[in-house]
Amino acid sequence: MSATLFLQQIINGISLGSLYALIAIGYTMVYGILRLINFAHGDLLMVAAYAAIYEISLFSLPWFFAFPLAIIATGAVGILLDRVAYRPLRQAPRISLLISAIGASFLMENLALVLIGGVPKPFPRPHFFSRVIEVGNLHILVLTIYSPVITLLLVMGLLYIVFKTRAGKAMRAASLDFEATRLMGINLDRIIALTFLLGSSLAAAGGIMWAMKYPQINPFMGVLPGLKAFIAAVIGGIGNIVGAVLGGFLLGLCEILIVALLPNLAEYRDAFAFLILIGVLLFRPTGIMGEPLT
Amino acid sequence: MSDKFKSRLNVASLFLLFGLLFLFNRYGSGYQIRILNNIGVFITLAVSYNLINGVCGLLHLGPNGFIAIGAYTSALLSMTPAEKQLNFILGQVIWPLSVIHVPFVVSLIAAGIAAAFFAFLISFPVLRVRGDYLAIVTLGFGEVVRVLCNAGERVTNGPLGLKGLYPHTNLWWSWGVATLAVVVIQRLIDSNYGLAMKAIREDEDAARAMGVNPFRSLMLAFLISAFFSGIAGGLLAHLITTISPALFTFFLTFNLLIMIVVGGLGSTTGAIIGAVLFSWGGEALRIVEQPMEIGSFTIPGIPGMRMVIFSLVLMLVILFARKGIMGRNELSWDYLESKFARFRGAKTPQ
Numbered sequence: 100m101s102a103t104l105f106l107q108q109i110i111n112g113i114s115l116g117s118l119y120a121l122i123a124i125g126y127t128m129v130y131g132i133l134r135l136i137n138f139a140h141g142d143l144l145m146v147a148a149y150a151a152i153y154e155i156s157l158f159s160l161p162w163f164f165a166f167p168l169a170i171i172a173t174g175a176v177g178i179l180l181d182r183v184a185y186r187p188l189r190q191a192p193r194i195s196l197l198i199s200a201i202g203a204s205f206l207m208e209n210l211a212l213v214l215i216g217g218v219p220k221p222f223p224r225p226h227f228f229s230r231v232i233e234v235g236n237l238h239i240l241v242l243t244i245y246s247p248v249i250t251l252l253l254v255m256g257l258l259y260i261v262f263k264t265r266a267g268k269a270m271r272a273a274s275l276d277f278e279a280t281r282l283m284g285i286n287l288d289r290i291i292a293l294t295f296l297l298g299s300s301l302a303a304a305g306g307i308m309w310a311m312k313y314p315q316i317n318p319f320m321g322v323l324p325g326l327k328a329f330i331a332a333v334i335g336g337i338g339n340i341v342g343a344v345l346g347g348f349l350l351g352l353c354e355i356l357i358v359a360l361l362p363n364l365a366e367y368r369d370a371f372a373f374l375i376l377i378g379v380l381l382f383r384p385t386g387i388m389g390e391p392l393t
Numbered sequence: 394m395s396d397k398f399k400s401r402l403n404v405a406s407l408f409l410l411f412g413l414l415f416l417f418n419r420y421g422s423g424y425q426i427r428i429l430n431n432i433g434v435f436i437t438l439a440v441s442y443n444l445i446n447g448v449c450g451l452l453h454l455g456p457n458g459f460i461a462i463g464a465y466t467s468a469l470l471s472m473t474p475a476e477k478q479l480n481f482i483l484g485q486v487i488w489p490l491s492v493i494h495v496p497f498v499v500s501l502i503a504a505g506i507a508a509a510f511f512a513f514l515i516s517f518p519v520l521r522v523r524g525d526y527l528a529i530v531t532l533g534f535g536e537v538v539r540v541l542c543n544a545g546e547r548v549t550n551g552p553l554g555l556k557g558l559y560p561h562t563n564l565w566w567s568w569g570v571a572t573l574a575v576v577v578i579q580r581l582i583d584s585n586y587g588l589a590m591k592a593i594r595e596d597e598d599a600a601r602a603m604g605v606n607p608f609r610s611l612m613l614a615f616l617i618s619a620f621f622s623g624i625a626g627g628l629l630a631h632l633i634t635t636i637s638p639a640l641f642t643f644f645l646t647f648n649l650l651i652m653i654v655v656g657g658l659g660s661t662t663g664a665i666i667g668a669v670l671f672s673w674g675g676e677a678l679r680i681v682e683q684p685m686e687i688g689s690f691t692i693p694g695i696p697g698m699r700m701v702i703f704s705l706v707l708m709l710v711i712l713f714a715r716k717g718i719m720g721r722n723e724l725s726w727d728y729l730e731s732k733f734a735r736f737r738g739a740k741t742p743q
Contacts, residue, residue: 136525187712193524194452198654199711201454205647206704212697326536329529370540373533377518380530384522 103236108359109352114243116351117250118312121305122328123335123343124257125177125298131274131338132294134193138200139180141325142207143299144306147173148222148316149215151307155223162225170303177299178292186288204322211318222314246308253301254344261340266293274338323369327354330376336386345387350375399726407572414564426564428676433567434628435668437574439652440661441621444578446650447659447721448587449614450594451523454646455531458538459619461641462511463504463626465542468555468636469493470500480555487547497561501570501627508623509616511538516615520608523597535643542638554637555630562632570628574621579661579723581617590614594659651707657717662724667717678702 122144129137150169154160160168184203188196228242261267269290272280281287309324310316327350335346350372358365379386417429438460445453469477469486473494477486485491495503519530542549549555581587589610592600597607630636648671656667681698710717722728 130525134525136529184708184712191715194446194450194658195711195715197452197525197528198650199708201647201650202704202708202711206701206708209697209700209704213695213701217697326529326532330533333526333529366544367540370537373530373537376533377530380522380526381518384526 104359107237107239108355110237110239110243112352112355113348114246114312114351115355116331116348117247118305118309118324118347119328119331119351120344120347121250121253121301121308122324123332123347124254124340125302126329127332127335127337127340127343128270128294128298130332132270132277132291133185133196135185135196135200136329137180137185137298138197138325139184139204139207140298140302141321141323141328142204143173143177143302144309144321144324145211145316145318146176146207147303147306148310148320149211149220150303151310152220152222152316162223162227166307169307170300173303173306174296174300177295177302180299181291181295186291208318208322215318217317219315219317222310222316224311224314228311242308242311246312249304249308250344253304254340257297257301257340260297266290270294327372330372333376334379334386336388339386339388342386342388349387394726394730402726410568410572414568418564428672429564430562430567430632431672432669433564433571434562434625434632435649435652435672436571436665437567437621437625437628438649439656439664439668440571440574440578441618441625442649443653443656443659443661443664444582444590444614444618447653447657447664448582448594449590449611450659451611452525452528453531453615453618454528454643454650455533455535455538456618456622456649457641457643457645458531458535459508459512459622460626460629460645461535461538461542461638463508463623464630464636464641465549465555465626466507466623467497467500467504467627468558468630469548470495470503471497471561471631472555472558476557480553480557481547481550482553484547486550490548497559497566497631501624504627505620505624508626509620512615512619513612516612520611520615532643532646535641535646539638539641542641549638552638554635554640556635558631558634558636560631560634562628567628567632570621570624574625575661575665578617578621581614582661586610586613648703651703653717654707655710655717657719657721659721660717660719660723662722663717663719666719675699675703 122141125140125143126137129135129140147169150172151162151165154165154168155162158165180203184199185196188199224242228240228245230241231238232241232244233239259267261270269280269285270293272283272285273287273290277287280290305324305328306321309320313320328347331346331350332343333346334349335342335344337343353375354368354371357371358368364371414429417425421429438456442453442456445451469490470493472480474492477491515531515534519527519534522530543552545551582590589600589605592603592605593607593610601607633640652667652671653664654667655670656663656665678699681702682696
């Protein structure tokens with residue numbers, strides 16, 4: 100492989116990884132507080148992508164209004180998800196919570212299927228993201244460059260909220276000790292709603308960029324990225340935001356590079372992430388940055 | 394009730410069941426027989442799935458992988474070499490499979506053993522973790538099996554799948570295996586091993602302190618569950634006569650999950666009821682996907698509506714009636730007697 104091509108693959112890997120990272124953050128934040136894999140998290144990508152499409156096609160909003168609006172709408176869906184599917188089960192056994200999450204995920208996918216139909220819709224990629232820049236022999240879509248940049252900006256904003264504000268302090272407290280936080284007079288339901296809002300909004304940003312990258316969207320588009328982002332969160336050490344970002348970039352890079360270096364294995368691309376997961380769970384179940392499981 | 398009387402009742406109800414099946418086999422329509430076959434296979438699947446999820450309390454999300462392994466093993470072994478040659482267009486099937494041809498029953502046993510073997514292999518990473526991690530690893534396993542079935546063209550014929558299997562599965566096979574699975578699994582649950590599994594479900598540390606080896610108990614449950622799932626996979630393959638990787642997605646696991654949750658997690662009777670309701674109700678619900686005419690109105694059918702209803706049912710049950718239909722109760726003769734006694738007691742004034 101030539102050096103140019105290799106560089107191109109590295110850039111692709113970082114770009115894909117940044118999307119995994121954005122989605123992984125939502126998993127890791129919800130897991131940190133509720134100890135729950137939010138199976139419906141991946142489907143929020145789909146919600147965001149469809150919301151953006153309809154805002155653009157029905158109300159002919161320009162993309163710089165439509166995308167933030169879609170992100171806000173998805174954040175609201177995230178809060179609704181917690182309110183309907185998870186909050187009634189706070190005292191229930193864990194297995195019930197997980198089953199509820201799986202049910203919510205299937206409900207969202209199939210509701211979208213019934214309401215919108217299964218025919219893939221083309222996603223309108225704004226001109227702003229479709230330019231191609233040439234550096235030497237490299238041809239790079241600007242979206243490929245923008246997505247890691249946008250991801251890093253959003254992560255910085257998130258880290259500010261989590262580490263510098265009172266609400267963020269309450270979130271960190273809740274992930275350390277749920278009961279003690281409640282005893283300190285903190286309204287946990289509001290903190291959890293905020294967690295879902297933040298996680299879902301980031302997933303929405305990831306979903307819109309995902310839809311621009313692979314511009315055919317369908318009701319099941321969120322399933323596979325969702326699962327892989329969860330794996331990225333486990334690789335980074337679940338419950339740890341910086342870990343989730345690292346895990347996302349790492350998984351994206353590994354995936355692209357393996358397909359590029361060993362094209363024979365391209366068919367196994369989707370199985371590969373799960374093998375990494377099994378490997379991580381066997382040898383370092385706490386991930387790169389995770390604290391030991393008690 | 395004496396044990397002797399109970400075992401007589403058991404034998405009598407088995408006779409009744411198989412007598413009914415005999416009548417259906419003779420006089421029932423093809424459609425009825427097909428639904429009954431489905432019910433039989435799904436009872437096997439739901440009861441063996443319930444052993445892990447309900448009795449051991451592990452959220453296992455990969456039974457579709459074991460069913461796929463069983464289905465492919467059984468299909469590849471029971472097809473004649475000529476049939477295989479017809480199926481494999483892209484490339485010949487690899488050597489030992491190209492000449493092997495065994496009777497159906499042997500292929501079913503092999504299907505069970507193959508599934509149990511894979512269960513043994515993955516139980517080492519899987520049983521090291523619990524809760525959500527276990528859910529995601531088993532989900533990943535199911536997904537990896539599907540990807541391998543898609544990619545392994547020389548063994549599984551890739552995405553094309555295997556077509557034109559001989560429809561070996563009849564009511565005797567599907568319900569015979571279901572009966573066997575129910576008896577074996579229920580006896581296991583009632584044994585000391587079953588007690589250990591329930592103890593692990595309730596409190597693993599306490600169970601360990603009592604001298605239970607969680608790994609061994611869970612491994613046993615895992616192997617037996619996979620064994621029966623594999624056999625049921627073989628039955629399923631020879632019931633629908635066409636298998637492809639698309640049949641064994643996570644969707645299949647989701648259906649099983651609905652059955653055991655609606656029936657009541659942890660109850661074999663519940664799993665049976667869930668399987669019957671799902672197979673039968675699923676067919677009955679097909680009307681919502683077909684155009685309906687009421688008077689002069691035509692309501693267009695909505696494809697995919699059944700799945701919306703299924704997911705809603707699952708969520709409603711888990712949110713508002715977490716115990717499902719049976720809770721953790723079993724419909725045994727003693728249970729019936731106590732119910733009956735209470736009923737009589739309520740009627741006679743003191």
